[in-house]
Amino acid sequence: MLTELNIKNFAIIDSLNITFEKGFNVLTGETGAGKSIIVDAVELVLGGRASSEMIRSGCDEAVVEAAFDSSDVRGLSEKLIEMGIEGDDTLVIKRTVSASGKNKVFINGSMATIAMLSDIGEFLVDIHGQHEHQTLFKVERHIDVIDEYAAVGPLREEMAGVYSELNRIKNELESLKVSEADKEKRLDVLKFQSDEIGKASLKENEEEGLLGERKLLANAEKLFDAGNTALELLYAQAGSALELVKKADSKIREIATLDESLKPTAESVNSIYASIEDAAMTLRDYVGKISFEPERLNEIEERLDLIGRLKRKYGNTVSEVLKYKEEVDRELEGIEKAEERITELEKEVETLKASGLKIAETLSDKRKKASKELKKMVEVELSDLGMKKAVFEVKIDMISDITSKGLDRVEFLLSSNPGEAPKPLSKIASGGELSRIMLALKKVLAGPSGVPTMVFDEVDSGIGGGIAEVVGRKLREVARGRQVLCITHLPQIAAMADLHYAVSKGEEKGRTVTTVARLDKNGRVDEIARMLGGMTITEATKRHAEEMINNVNRET
Numbered sequence: 001m002l003t004e005l006n007i008k009n010f011a012i013i014d015s016l017n018i019t020f021e022k023g024f025n026v027l028t029g030e031t032g033a034g035k036s037i038i039v040d041a042v043e044l045v046l047g048g049r050a051s052s053e054m055i056r057s058g059c060d061e062a063v064v065e066a067a068f069d070s071s072d073v074r075g076l077s078e079k080l081i082e083m084g085i086e087g088d089d090t091l092v093i094k095r096t097v098s099a100s101g102k103n104k105v106f107i108n109g110s111m112a113t114i115a116m117l118s119d120i121g122e123f124l125v126d127i128h129g130q131h132e133h134q135t136l137f138k139v140e141r142h143i144d145v146i147d148e149y150a151a152v153g154p155l156r157e158e159m160a161g162v163y164s165e166l167n168r169i170k171n172e173l174e175s176l177k178v179s180e181a182d183k184e185k186r187l188d189v190l191k192f193q194s195d196e197i198g199k200a201s202l203k204e205n206e207e208e209g210l211l212g213e214r215k216l217l218a219n220a221e222k223l224f225d226a227g228n229t230a231l232e233l234l235y236a237q238a239g240s241a242l243e244l245v246k247k248a249d250s251k252i253r254e255i256a257t258l259d260e261s262l263k264p265t266a267e268s269v270n271s272i273y274a275s276i277e278d279a280a281m282t283l284r285d286y287v288g289k290i291s292f293e294p295e296r297l298n299e300i301e302e303r304l305d306l307i308g309r310l311k312r313k314y315g316n317t318v319s320e321v322l323k324y325k326e327e328v329d330r331e332l333e334g335i336e337k338a339e340e341r342i343t344e345l346e347k348e349v350e351t352l353k354a355s356g357l358k359i360a361e362t363l364s365d366k367r368k369k370a371s372k373e374l375k376k377m378v379e380v381e382l383s384d385l386g387m388k389k390a391v392f393e394v395k396i397d398m399i400s401d402i403t404s405k406g407l408d409r410v411e412f413l414l415s416s417n418p419g420e421a422p423k424p425l426s427k428i429a430s431g432g433e434l435s436r437i438m439l440a441l442k443k444v445l446a447g448p449s450g451v452p453t454m455v456f457d458e459v460d461s462g463i464g465g466g467i468a469e470v471v472g473r474k475l476r477e478v479a480r481g482r483q484v485l486c487i488t489h490l491p492q493i494a495a496m497a498d499l500h501y502a503v504s505k506g507e508e509k510g511r512t513v514t515t516v517a518r519l520d521k522n523g524r525v526d527e528i529a530r531m532l533g534g535m536t537i538t539e540a541t542k543r544h545a546e547e548m549i550n551n552v553n554r555e556t
Contacts, residue, residue, distance in 0.1 A: 001452045001483035004067040009059040011037045013514045024479035026494050027487045028527055029503035034514035035487045039457045046121030047114055050097045065094040068124055073452055076123040085110050127455040128442060137426045143410040146394060148445055150370035155363055162356040163404040173345045176338050190332045197325040200306055202318050207307050214300045227287040235280035245273045360406035367396055367408060381440035386467040391415040393422040435461050439474055446478050456486040460493055472496035491531035495548035500524045524549060
């Protein structure tokens with residue numbers, strides 16, 4: 001259950017700390033005081049939509065932090081372990097909404113995602129907002145209500161899984177079943193492209209090698225002349241560099257025999273002589289190997305031209321052209337095997353349809369059985385809520401195609417008056433009736449295995465008088481063994497509270513500030529008297545308020 005709620009810079013709330021307990025917790029106050037903002041804060045901390053408009057004017061961020069006693073929440077510890085979050089009997093959730101858009105979520109101090117928060121929220125709190133009864137107008141939601149009562153969650157997940165896989169396979173089938181004409185055209189194109197690239201027998205790095213060879217062949221005469229001239233200067237002609245160095249070497253050695261200080265110089269010149277000789281031999285070999293082959297040059301030009309054409313059509317490099325061929329070949333193989341794959345997929349569709357049909361039939365049986373029980377229980381609750389002769393029906397029709405929810409269409413029907421046939425809620429139910437129907441459903445669905453905390457935001461819409469007292473009793477019944485938070489304008493409901501909080505709005509330093517006070521008995525009498533008497537509170541009104549509270553205490 002929710003044990004503590006801290007709110008900072010949220011809407012008109014500056015800073016607020018509220019502690020809650022098990023049982024029936026009621027929040028009252030003037031319209032606009034900020035009661036529903038507290039529910040909005042709870043919704044936010046449980047994964048609700050965040051908006052920068054939620055941040056208090058002039059502030060950079062809003063922070064909502066909630067602590068829950070999770071010791072009795074079935075399945076929550078396993079979910080936390082699955083998410084990699086450590087925890088004990090206390091769960092702390094913190095959410096910040098930043099004006100910069102950098103919103104954050106923390107679960108037990110660990111950073112988390114909104115999806116994780118929403119998953120955990122389903123274990124903790126069920127919120128019935130001011131306009132939730134309008135969802136009763138949405139027929140597509142009725143099947144979810146009956147399924148919640150029938151406790152068919154695992155079957156629904158199984159059905160959704162089969163439906164998702166069925167759609168995936170159908171989409172693949174549709175993409176494979178192109179017209180024969182289109183398929184043949186595509187095959188022709190792909191085969192031509194594969195053959196064209198294949199016949200070229202391209203090799204990685206081939207182009208670079210050809211470009212280098214072409215450069216040599218195209219400049220063969222220039223290379224020969226330059227190499228031969230260098231060879232003459234170094235070695236072959238009279239007065240060559242080698243001949244001159246040899247003469248110098250002889251003279252230096254002659255000096256070195258008389259003056260040893262020139263021995264290093266003699267060795268250096270001798271080394272130069274050897275280097276020139278090596279260079280000359282290399283040049284001689286190089287010039288001898290220079291090739292004058294115009295035929296080979298033509299071959300290279302033609303090969304490079306072919307590679308260029310393929311690159312212009314299929315890729316910027318030889319590697320890309322080869323990769324393109326691989327993709328073409330894969331597509332060819334896929335098309336050529338399409339018929340085989342289509343046959344396989346069609347068999348899978350039939351298998352999944354059979355499996356889905358079996359699950360859908362099981363769901364239908366459970367829904368029909370649950371609908372009879374739900375009808376009786378809701379009618380009992382509606383009778384207690386002043387709709388004595390109301391008839392509640394759950395209409396289940398079979399549809400033609402399997403959906404993620406099976407083969408059923410569920411719709412709730414109601415007859416408020418004797419002799420009238422049950423009709424769709426959207427056509428006959430008033431706002432007050434819808435509120436009572438929703439409360440009846442919540443009362444029926446709030447079994448012992450339900451969420452530990454239920455929030456009702458102005459569930460008293462459209463009701464008053466004696467019915468308001470009955471609604472209060474129902475809410476008090478729902479709160480047995482769990483926690484109920486209820487925002488109300490009706491004193492009859494407020495008098496039923498185990499814990500009563502007064503929400504008020506004031507002004508501090510020119511800013512609107514919302515405060516919440518937990519009321520003692522005298523404070524409750526004053527607040528309920530205000531709700532009974534409006535602006536003028538008399539002693540008689542206070543006595544009436546005290547009597548209302550005492551009557552509830554005597555009954556319990």
